[in-house]
Amino acid sequence: MSVLRPHDQLPGLNAATILLVGTEDALLQQLAGSMLKEDCASKLKVHLAQSLPLPSNVNRPRIDLIVFVVNLHSKYSLQNVEESLHHVDATFFLGKVGFLATGAGQESHCSIHRNTVLKLAQAYRSPLLFCDLEVESFRATMAQRLVRMLLVCAGHVPGVSALNLLSLMRSSENPFLEDL
Amino acid sequence: MDETVVEFIKRTISKIPMTEMMTVLQAWDFLSENQLQTVNFRKRKESLVHDLVLLCEEKHASVDDIALLDIIYTQFHQHQKVWDVYQMTKEPGDDIDPFDMKHFKYSFKKILQRALKNVSVTFRDAEENAVWIRIAWGTQHRKPNQYKPTYVVYYSQTPYAFVSSSQLRSSLPLLGQALTIASKHHRIVKMDFRSRYLDSLKAIVFKQYDQTFETHNMTTPLQERSLGLDINMDPRIIHENRIEKDRIQRVTREIFGDYPQPRLEFAQYKLETKFKSDLNGNILAERKEPLRCLVKFSSPNLLEALKSLAPAGIADAPLSPLLTCIPKKRMNYFKIKDK
Numbered sequence: 001m002s003v004l005r006p007h008d009q010l011p012g013l014n015a016a017t018i019l020l021v022g023t024e025d026a027l028l029q030q031l032a033g034s035m036l037k038e039d040c041a042s043k044l045k046v047h048l049a050q051s052l053p054l055p056s057n058v059n060r061p062r063i064d065l066i067v068f069v070v071n072l073h074s075k076y077s078l079q080n081v082e083e084s085l086h087h088v089d090a091t092f093f094l095g096k097v098g099f100l101a102t103g104a105g106q107e108s109h110c111s112i113h114r115n116t117v118l119k120l121a122q123a124y125r126s127p128l129l130f131c132d133l134e135v136e137s138f139r140a141t142m143a144q145r146l147v148r149m150l151l152v153c154a155g156h157v158p159g160v161s162a163l164n165l166l167s168l169m170r171s172s173e174n175p176f177l178e179d180l
Numbered sequence: 181m182d183e184t185v186v187e188f189i190k191r192t193i194s195k196i197p198m199t200e201m202m203t204v205l206q207a208w209d210f211l212s213e214n215q216l217q218t219v220n221f222r223k224r225k226e227s228l229v230h231d232l233v234l235l236c237e238e239k240h241a242s243v244d245d246i247a248l249l250d251i252i253y254t255q256f257h258q259h260q261k262v263w264d265v266y267q268m269t270k271e272p273g274d275d276i277d278p279f280d281m282k283h284f285k286y287s288f289k290k291i292l293q294r295a296l297k298n299v300s301v302t303f304r305d306a307e308e309n310a311v312w313i314r315i316a317w318g319t320q321h322r323k324p325n326q327y328k329p330t331y332v333v334y335y336s337q338t339p340y341a342f343v344s345s346s347q348l349r350s351s352l353p354l355l356g357q358a359l360t361i362a363s364k365h366h367r368i369v370k371m372d373f374r375s376r377y378l379d380s381l382k383a384i385v386f387k388q389y390d391q392t393f394e395t396h397n398m399t400t401p402l403q404e405r406s407l408g409l410d411i412n413m414d415p416r417i418i419h420e421n422r423i424e425k426d427r428i429q430r431v432t433r434e435i436f437g438d439y440p441q442p443r444l445e446f447a448q449y450k451l452e453t454k455f456k457s458d459l460n461g462n463i464l465a466e467r468k469e470p471l472r473c474l475v476k477f478s479s480p481n482l483l484e485a486l487k488s489l490a491p492a493g494i495a496d497a498p499l500s501p502l503l504t505c506i507p508k509k510r511m512n513y514f515k516i517k518d519k
C-alpha cells in the first residue's frame with residue numbers, strides 16, 4: 001500500500017510542490033492556474049489528483065503540502081477525501097496538510113454541513129479554509145494564501161516552519177476538543 | 181362579422197411578438213402584400229392589432245383562416261407546449277397501400293365531426309411529409325373552444341405522431357382513434373416520452389441525433405465552460421490520474437458520442453420497490469409492501485448534463501444504464517418495480 005510520506009525524498013533545488021486532491025477536476029485546474037499566476041521566486045509545481053493513493057512507479061518531486069478539496073454540494077467529494085486520507089502518513093499532518101471547503105456560499109445546494117468538515121479537519125489537526133472556488137476573486141485570494149503556505153512548508157521562508165505555521169493558524173474560536 | 185370570430189382574430193394576432201409579426205403574417209399569406217403595406221408596423225401593438233383585425237374583417241376571415249394563423253404561431257413557438265409521442269402499429273395483414281394525404285385529412289376530419297358535431301380541424305403541410313393538425317374541441321351542444329386547441333404533428337411516412345399535452349383528457353381516446361383509422365393503422369400507444377422540444381423528440385424517435393444536431397439554444401458542455409484558459413498546456417500542472425481521466429473521457433464518448441445531445445428537460449423514475457438495507461432489524465426492510473418513491477431529474481439540457489457528470493468528477497463512469505438508456509429506449513418516464 002503506497003502511503004505518502006513527507007520526507008521520502010530529498011527536496012529539489014528551489015522547488016515547491018503542492019498536491020491538490022479532489023473529485024472536481026475543473027475546480028482544481030482553475031485553482032492551480034490561479035496559484036501559478038502568482039509571482040514567486042521559487043519554482044512552483046501543482047499536482048492534481050482525483051484521489052489517493054497516487055499511481056506508483058512515477059517520478060514525482062517531494063510533495064511539500066497536500067490540500068484536500070471538499071465540495072460542500074457533494075457527499076461524493078467528502079467520501080472521496082475521507083478515503084484518500086488513509087493513504088497519507090501521520091507525519092504529514094504536522095503542518096503539511098490542509099483542507100479546503102468550497103460551495104459554502106450556495107447554502108441551498110449544500111448537502112454537507114459545515115460542522116462535518118470542521119470535525120474532519122479537527123480530527124486531523126489541520127487547518128480548514130473556506131473558499132468558493134468558482135468565484136474568481138475569492139479563488140485568486142485563496143491562491144495567494146496557498147502559495148504562502150506552500151513556501152513555508154517547503155522551507156523557503158527563513159525562520160518559519162510548517163509546524164510554526166500550523167500553531168499560528170489554529171483558530172481560537174474553534175479550539176481542539178481536548179483543549180476545552 | 182360574428183363577435184366571437186373577431187375576438188378570436190384579435191387574441192390570436194395579439195399573441196404574436198412584435199419582432200415576429202411581419203414574418204408570421206407573411207407565412208400566413210392571408211393578407212396580401214398590398215394590404216400589409218398599408219399598415220404601419222411601427223405603431224404601438226394595441227393599435228397595430230386593431231388595424232390588422234380590421235383588414236381581416238374586410239377580407240372576411242373565417243375561423244379556419246385564423247386557425248391556420250394559430251398553427252403558424254405555434255410552429256414558431258413549439259416550446260410553449262409539452263409534446264407527447266404516440267406510436268401506431270399495423271396488424272400483419274393490414275392495408276399496405278401507399279399513403280394518401282388527401283384521404284388521411286378527409287378521413288380524420290370526418291371521424292371527429294361524426295363523433296362530436298362541433299369540432300374545428302385545420303391542416304398545414306410541413307416538410308418531410310409531415311402535417312400539422314389543429315383541433316378545437318366542442319360537444320354536441322357547444323361550439324368549439326378555440327382557446328384550448330390540441331396540436332398534432334404527424335409524420336406520414338412513419339408510425340409516429342406528436343401531440344401537444346392538453347388538459348382535455350376526455351378528447352384523447354377519440355383523437356387516437358381518428359389518427360389510427362385515418363392513417364390505416366390498427367393500434368395507437370402513448371410512449372413514455374415527453375418534452376417541450378419537439379425537435380429533440382423527433383431526433384431521438386427517428387434516430388437522427390448522432391449527426392450534427394441543430395438546436396436553437398445550444399448549451400456548451402460543462403467541462404468546456406468551466407476551463408477558462410487552456411491550462412492543460414501549463415507544464416507546471418501535473419495530472420496524477422491521467423489514465424483514469426482518459427478512461428472516463430473514453431467511456432463517456434462511447435456512451436454519449438461526440439455530437440451535441442438532443443435537448444430534454446427532465447427524466448422521471450417512479451420506483452415501487454422493496455427497501456433494501458444492509459442493517460438487520462430495519463423497520464423499513466420489514467415492510468411487505470413496496471415503497472413508492474418518485475425521482476425526477478431536471479435540467480435545461482438533461483442529456484448534456486448527464487454527459488458532463490463523469491468528466492466533472494461528480495459521478496463515476498460509466499453512469500447507471502437507467503440514465504444512459506434514455507435516447508436508446510426513447511423514454512424519459514420510467515416505472516421501476518422489483519423483478
